[in-house]
Amino acid sequence: MSAVQPTxxxxxxxxxRSDAHAKVSGRAIYGPDITLPGMLHAKLLRSPRxxxxxxxxxxxxxxxxxxxxxxxxxxxxxxxxxxFYGYFIKDQPMVALDTVRYIGDIVCAVAADTEAAAVxxxxxxxxxxxxxxxxxxxxxxxxxxxxxxxxxAPMGIVPPYGQGASAVLRPRKNVCYEFAYSxxxxxxxxxxxxxxxxxxxxxxxxxxHLEPFVSVADARAGQIQVWASCQxxxxxxxxxxxMFKRPENQITVHVPYVGGGFxxxxxxKTEAVSVMLSLMSGRPVRLCLTMEESFLTNTQHAAILxxxxxxxxxxxxxxxxxxxxxxxxxxxxxSPLVAEKAGYRVPGPYRWKHINTTCAxxxxxxxxxxxxxxxxxxQASWASESQVDMIARRLGIDPYEMRMRNLLALHEPFMxxxxxxxxxxxxxxxxxxxxxxxxGRKHDNSGPVKRGMGIAIGFKDGGGVNKPAQARVKxxxxxxxxxxxxxxxxxxxxxTTLAQVVAEVLGTRVERISYAxxxxxFTPFDQGTxxxxxxxxxxxxxxxxxxxxxxxxxxxxxxxxxxxxAELALEDATIVYGDKRQPLAPLVxxxxxxxxxxxxxxxxxxxxxxxxxxxxxxxxxWEIGWGAVEVEVDTETGQIKVLKLVASGDTGRSLNPLVxxxxxxxxxLMGLAQTLFERMVYDGSGxxxxxxxxxxxxxxxxxxxxxxxxxxxxxxxxxxPYGSKGAGEATILxxxxxxxxxxxxxxxxxxxxxxxxPVKILEALGRA
Amino acid sequence: xxxxxxxxxxxxxxxxxxxxPVRCRVPVERTLADFLHDDLGLTGTKLGCSRGVCxxxxxxxxxxxxxxxxxxxxxxxxxxxxxxxxxxxDGVLHxxxxxxxxxxxxxxxxxxxxxxxxxxxxxxxxxxxxxELIVEWISSNVCRCTGYALIIEAVEEAARKxxxxxxx
Numbered sequence: 001m002s003a004v005q006p007t008x009x010x011x012x013x014x015x016x017r018s019d020a021h022a023k024v025s026g027r028a029i030y031g032p033d034i035t036l037p038g039m040l041h042a043k044l045l046r047s048p049r050x051x052x053x054x055x056x057x058x059x060x061x062x063x064x065x066x067x068x069x070x071x072x073x074x075x076x077x078x079x080x081x082x083x084f085y086g087y088f089i090k091d092q093p094m095v096a097l098d099t100v101r102y103i104g105d106i107v108c109a110v111a112a113d114t115e116a117a118a119v120x121x122x123x124x125x126x127x128x129x130x131x132x133x134x135x136x137x138x139x140x141x142x143x144x145x146x147x148x149x150x151x152x153a154p155m156g157i158v159p160p161y162g163q164g165a166s167a168v169l170r171p172r173k174n175v176c177y178e179f180a181y182s183x184x185x186x187x188x189x190x191x192x193x194x195x196x197x198x199x200x201x202x203x204x205x206x207x208x209h210l211e212p213f214v215s216v217a218d219a220r221a222g223q224i225q226v227w228a229s230c231q232x233x234x235x236x237x238x239x240x241x242x243m244f245k246r247p248e249n250q251i252t253v254h255v256p257y258v259g260g261g262f263x264x265x266x267x268x269k270t271e272a273v274s275v276m277l278s279l280m281s282g283r284p285v286r287l288c289l290t291m292e293e294s295f296l297t298n299t300q301h302a303a304i305l306x307x308x309x310x311x312x313x314x315x316x317x318x319x320x321x322x323x324x325x326x327x328x329x330x331x332x333x334x335s336p337l338v339a340e341k342a343g344y345r346v347p348g349p350y351r352w353k354h355i356n357t358t359c360a361x362x363x364x365x366x367x368x369x370x371x372x373x374x375x376x377x378x379q380a381s382w383a384s385e386s387q388v389d390m391i392a393r394r395l396g397i398d399p400y401e402m403r404m405r406n407l408l409a410l411h412e413p414f415m416x417x418x419x420x421x422x423x424x425x426x427x428x429x430x431x432x433x434x435x436x437x438x439x440g441r442k443h444d445n446s447g448p449v450k451r452g453m454g455i456a457i458g459f460k461d462g463g464g465v466n467k468p469a470q471a472r473v474k475x476x477x478x479x480x481x482x483x484x485x486x487x488x489x490x491x492x493x494x495x496t497t498l499a500q501v502v503a504e505v506l507g508t509r510v511e512r513i514s515y516a517x518x519x520x521x522f523t524p525f526d527q528g529t530x531x532x533x534x535x536x537x538x539x540x541x542x543x544x545x546x547x548x549x550x551x552x553x554x555x556x557x558x559x560x561x562x563x564x565x566a567e568l569a570l571e572d573a574t575i576v577y578g579d580k581r582q583p584l585a586p587l588v589x590x591x592x593x594x595x596x597x598x599x600x601x602x603x604x605x606x607x608x609x610x611x612x613x614x615x616x617x618x619x620x621x622w623e624i625g626w627g628a629v630e631v632e633v634d635t636e637t638g639q640i641k642v643l644k645l646v647a648s649g650d651t652g653r654s655l656n657p658l659v660x661x662x663x664x665x666x667x668x669l670m671g672l673a674q675t676l677f678e679r680m681v682y683d684g685s686g687x688x689x690x691x692x693x694x695x696x697x698x699x700x701x702x703x704x705x706x707x708x709x710x711x712x713x714x715x716x717x718x719x720x721p722y723g724s725k726g727a728g729e730a731t732i733l734x735x736x737x738x739x740x741x742x743x744x745x746x747x748x749x750x751x752x753x754x755x756x757x758p759v760k761i762l763e764a765l766g767r768a
Numbered sequence: 769x770x771x772x773x774x775x776x777x778x779x780x781x782x783x784x785x786x787x788x789p790v791r792c793r794v795p796v797e798r799t800l801a802d803f804l805h806d807d808l809g810l811t812g813t814k815l816g817c818s819r820g821v822c823x824x825x826x827x828x829x830x831x832x833x834x835x836x837x838x839x840x841x842x843x844x845x846x847x848x849x850x851x852x853x854x855x856x857x858d859g860v861l862h863x864x865x866x867x868x869x870x871x872x873x874x875x876x877x878x879x880x881x882x883x884x885x886x887x888x889x890x891x892x893x894x895x896x897x898x899x900e901l902i903v904e905w906i907s908s909n910v911c912r913c914t915g916y917a918l919i920i921e922a923v924e925e926a927a928r929k930x931x932x933x934x935x936x
Binding site: 014016017019020021022023024025026027028029030032033207208209210211212257258259260262290291490491492493658659661662663665666667668669670692693694698699700701702704708 | 805810811812813814815816817818819821822824851852853855856861865868869870871872874875876877878879880881884902903904906907910912913914915916917918919920
């Protein structure tokens with residue numbers, strides 16, 4: 001017997017997605033398609049004030065209006081529930097209590113027979129406000145005279161951290177959480193030839209998922225059922241249980257197809273209100289937000305990042321101190337987790353003697369910021385990869401050489417106690433440099449329109465922290481396979497790629513595998529569809545479940561056939577024994593009777609707890625995005641054109657190459673949009689100026705650069721099935737800095753604030 | 769019956785939907801999107817922005833793409849409407865739908881019905897579109913997931929296949 005690896009048949013091919021037919025035919029059911037008999041429609045009254053005391057609410061007229069079944073104000077909240085939600089800090093009320101903290105804060109909710117009746121009723125509610133000073137952004141919130149958004153400290157926790165990491169709740173006024181990480185000694189700066197200090201600013205985007213936030217809640221008959229457009233059904237169940245003081249087994253969360261999230265659909269959004277209104281009215285209640293309301297519900301984090309970096313003359317990086325201030329908005333949401341990640345990731349993919357970083361979540365009177373594709377890594381990469389480039393140019397070193405000199409080697413730990421980096425980053429950098437023609441580049445920049453090239457490496461830990469995964473795989477008598485796990489199909493193709501893994505292990509085809517609909521009563525527990533964890537974390541649990549199932553079936557067959565199990569193989573519900581092929585079904589019927597049987601096996605995976613690892617568990621995999629960009633800048637108009645963009649991620653092994661390419665294309669274009677134009681514009685008094693689909697600009701097909709390509713590397717070092725690792729966030733990370741670096745290359749000036757607009761370019765050139 | 773319902777005036781509506789005649793009365797303020805999605809249960813028409821910007825709710829009216837969220841139902845009186853549900857023939861996906869499957873030209877799928885119908889109209893009017901024309905048309909709809917490159921490839925593939933199907 002030779003030790004030849006069996007050829008993979010199901011994995012590594014671009015199998016049509018298992019959700020394809022449902023989605024292209026219009027049959028796929030999403031949250032807004034769910035209706036129940038007798039269902040009411042809810043609408044929200046939102047604060048027109050950025051920061052104000054709520055003096056009085058009079059909803060008498062609204063209650064008396066036709067079709068109105070329930071009106072929720074602070075006065076209707078029962079004493080026996082906890083009206084606050086959040087992640088580490090429970091500070092967001094289901095409706096405003098004594099204070100509103102941003103324009104769009106939820107003040108009241110109405111459930112009525114129709115949406116129109118609910119909207120009419122909202123207009124009849126009279127609220128008297130008394131304005132408070134507005135913290136319109138990070139700097140305003142930190143002014144000494146600015147009052148605290150929260151007078152009392154909300155309930156909150158700091159999770160345990162490992163080597164070098166720590167955090168504090170509410171270290172100072174209007175900072176809800178501060179993360180810190182340190183390694184090595186600050187003395188390292190003393191030995192540096194140069195120390196550079198630079199500041200960077202990061203604008204914020206809204207997720208702009210096309211499917212709105214929506215939930216349908218039915219709290220009749222003891223059981224609370226919620227159909228939600230949600231990417232973490234089990235934490236949502238836990239949060240509803242905690243708020244409404246119900247056992248978790250009296251709450252069921254159902255998740256249909258989700259029409260995009262990009263982070264926003266984690267945790268409570270509409271659900272607390274729809275559940276409360278259902279309890280009040282005794283009817284099912286649907287709360288579907290508009291896109292304008294999405295802008296007011298969850299956003300990315302704007303940030304100020306200050307980096308102090310010590311280097312040697314030859315470009316060797318030695319030490320970095322950094323201070324990051326995230327604009328958390330009015331409620332903490334996932335900000336503490338984003339702060340952890342932004343703070344931890346700011347060293348980038350390089351070798352250091354000393355790191356000392358802090359990242360603070362600053363509370364402002366703007367929409368709450370939360371999880372967003374890249375999760376702090378985008379902010380950190382923007383600053384770090386810009387500064388590395390600036391330092392290279394200051395020292396007269398090619399930015400490529402500077403990076404090559406300092407990059408961590410394959411398998412070298414990111415930080416003490418941390419796991420080794422699982423991509424060869426030099427290989428990836430060479431790949432994008434070659435694809436764009438970086439080394440031989442020659443630009444004739446004698447005219448007013450100048451060209452330049454820039455490169456960058458975005459970097460984040462992937463797979464979440466200490467995240468468990470469970471999966472169940474079942475096979476019926478006839479060989480039909482059920483895959484059950486909590487990974488939500490949000491567009492990333494998880495149903496397909498995980499089914500490909502099962503098909504490979506069981507020797508069957510993807511078409512024979514169904515992905516069971518998510519229902520928290522039946523689906524194995526999962527922490528959520530986030531952190532690019534679908535393949536590298538859940539994939540391992542799925543693979544183990546499939547392997548356990550295969551084992552179980554083969555052992556059963558061996559007993560029935562009275563042959564050694566080691567000599568059996570499973571191929572699409574057929575037992576292969578030498579040149580004999582024995583269908584499984586007759587064996588099952590003989591043993592279990594005519595009604596048959598269902599084999600069922602579970603799989604589990606969790607990273608080890610490890611106090612030496614800074615975040616208490618080693619990172620599961622490293623999600624790395626390489627970018628190379630060629631730009632043309634018109635020095636007379638400031639116009640910037642991206643001529644060529646090459647972005648690359650390393651999937652380890654692409655379980656489905658087209659699905660992986662889709663992730664990398666989409667993330668890269670999202671990054672490019674943020675670089676050039678896409679952002680939420682606040683006016684300095686807490687008012688969002690472009691909070692609607694017409695004036696908020698997202699990328700269209702015409703925004704694709706003339707030459708746009710993504711290259712999926714398969715370096716093979718991933719921890720997931722068949723060497724795979726996660727995808728979906730890598731290529732958003734390097735784009736902004738690669739463009740800024742290219743602009744610098746073209747016109748010799750540095751833009752340190754996103755987006756990079758013609759006005760900023762003219763200002764930098766001294767021509768504005 | 770709530771009072772708000774009785775005050776609403778209705779419009780007698782007669783049109784063809786997915787090759788079937790429809791006759792009914794519809795409230796004057798009812799949008800085509802709500803009429804299809806809520807009243808007729810054709811949930812393939814997706815409401816995204818409800819402002820006629822994102823294109824998720826695109827249906828074809830007399831072969832031309834319209835944002836059904838920004839069209840009143842009564843406006844399709846006497847017209848021919850095609851929603852995503854009308855594109856298959858006898859359970860077989862249309863060539864355009866097949867191309868979207870083959871190129872993985874969707875992710876979350878929420879924009880897909882609109883994109884597919886937009887493509888149908890494009891290819892009905894321009895059977896041999898240049899890449900520039902495809903980009904111009906596709907730019908009237910938003911896809912937040914794919915980055916568009918695979919959608920453009922799917923449209924190109926669909927155009928090729930439809931041309932081949934027309935060859936004798």
